[in-house]
Amino acid sequence: MDKMIEVNDLSFSFGSGELKNTVLKDVDLTIHAGEIVIMTGPSGSGKTTFLTIIGALRQATEGNVCVIGQQLVNSSEHAKVTIRQQIGYIFQQHNLLKSLTAIQNVAMALEMHPGLTEAQRLQRSADMLCSVGLDDRLYYKPDQLSGGQRQRVSIARALVGKPKIVLADEPTASLDKHSGQDAVGVLKKLAKEAGTTILLVTHDYRILDIADRIVELEDGIIK
């Protein structure tokens, strides 16, 4: 399967009637396996909305959205849950569980994988945290970590389940230049090694260089 994400004529609106706010208009976008695509665009242009539809978090009703071979337009809850399990997310805020240590947070992504023992889950989580350079922070809770470290835990959590696709929404927005570039650099390196497809939304121009391709969304239209 070469085409990981295939979007045709996708339209999406919030609200209805007088208050109808059309956010996406006939969007077409195809992303192939292993590609790293960055989507940029001004604030309010619909980037987050687009990403939540690809990630099966929001229900689209018009057009075609095929992700890992699954049609997501008018899909069932079961289909959406299945797709979610095959995608790694990196949120703008790190969104780690504050009561869990770094390694426990990463292992949460593996609890849904049947057939792994607890020891294997923890081993894989520890390995992944080492890959993002946090070997000495395995047992730290989020509030004991810096912003950059938290985002790297979040990257480890997104990648540990070996997802086919990683979706990231402004992952560097809350980081300074240095830690932002660090985090994204690690993400690119690991993704290339595993052949993971990445769709990353940002308007941080300092990280555009990691992309294979850059698309721009403006007023709901891809340019």
Added chain:
Amino acid sequence: MNPYNYFYFPGRLAWRQLVFDKTKLFAAICGVLFACVLVFMQLGFKDSLYNSAASAPLKMNGDLFLMHKQTEAMWRPTRFNRSELMRTLGHPDVDSAYPMYLSLAQFKNIETQTKRTLMVYGYDPDADLLAVEAIIEKRTELRLKDTALFDESSRPEFGPMRALLDAGKNSTEINDYKLKIIGLFRLGVSFAADGNVMTSDQNFLRIFADRRADQIDIGVIKIRPGSNVKKVQADLKTRLNEFVNIFTYDELVQYEKSYWENTAPIGFIFGFGTIMGLVVGMVIVYQILFTDITNHLNEFATLKAMGYKHGYFIRVVFASAFFLAILGFLPGFLMSLGLYRLAESQTFMPMPMTPHKVFTVFLFILSMCASAGLLAMRKLKAASPADMF
């Protein structure tokens, strides 16, 4: 997912979330503990009330009992004519029939001379109308003029009777009538009387000069061995005047209990108190779980975005409820145990911590936590993963 992990994973997450914030956990445990103690105390007082109210009827030694229909409870009987009781002797299966006299009276504390109300039982000592060993042993001495036995479980305001008797100080007054306390027995106090005195029928009539031997409070009938109580009761019912009740032993105990449960306002108060305890406990636990879910809403939404199903969060919430129930119940139980002892020492009424009570309260706390969790669950629907980005 294997069935063990099906419950273990959400349980583990619930536990980690609970212990993460020790202050909040402590507050939550205190809430459940409070509900737990509240219910334990209400149940304890209620049971103790009913048990102690029935302590005298429980000790009654007879097969059938006559009381005036207007007698709602033993502590305030309406008198009826002794001839009514004596007529029952005409039945071939009736072996004996004895009157019992009851009255509240002022008892003078030997030490401080202050007076306080207690219950005086008067009956023929040979009839053994109360099955209390200490009374039966004193049968002969009780025949003497102006003698009485004192209930050791009476409230201490009547004086340290055992020490006083050992020191030879045994003369006191009941209703200003001088008599001697010649020994102790144990019957138990109730909400109606703070203490008890037992004396012979002859002495009773001396203490209460206005009482007459033919006006009795309770008639106690013993039937011949081998005869059928129910049948004798039915026979006698047709012969007796309609203003008397004739009870079997079980009916007498039940009659007395139901007076306290239903007729006396105190029964309503405790029933009401128990329900209030349950409701207040429920509200507390609901508040705790609801805030807990609200605080973790974005974490649940994050997990949803990662592919966790709704059912997982339901199990997390129920596990939290379960842990809170256990963590609150254990100290709540121990504290209630201490409070029971304290209440016993203050009220002089037995408050046993029965396994039945422990089980009831635990089951209640558990279902209270579960239903609070169920209510709070509606909040989970609001954890929309789309709003996490």
